[in-house]
Amino acid sequence: MTGDGIGYVKRVLPVYxxxxxxxxxxxxxxxxxxxxxxxxxALPTALFTEHGAVxxxxxxxxxxxLFTEATSAIGLIGVQIAKxxx
Numbered sequence: 001m002t003g004d005g006i007g008y009v010k011r012v013l014p015v016y017x018x019x020x021x022x023x024x025x026x027x028x029x030x031x032x033x034x035x036x037x038x039x040x041x042a043l044p045t046a047l048f049t050e051h052g053a054v055x056x057x058x059x060x061x062x063x064x065x066l067f068t069e070a071t072s073a074i075g076l077i078g079v080q081i082a083k084x085x086x
Contacts, residue, residue: 011033015029050078
């Protein structure tokens with residue numbers, strides 16, 4: 001960490017879809033030390049897939065949602081998104 005409070009991060013991952021504009025600090029997440037770059041690179045794919053499915057379906061707060069593949073990595077993210085949306 002430098003004296004001005006700005007830290008340096010070794011591993012970051014851009015999180016935005018093509019056509020969303022320029023990449024900036026709001027569209028980058030820090031990759032923790034534990035996952036490999038390959039594993040970390042798969043996270044946005046799963047997140048965008050499930051977020052798109054949940055929002056496209058128009059699921060409202062309080063709705064019942066069934067994820068038939070909730071034990072898969074993408075399904076687990078879908079369950080988490082549904083919980084956040086209420």
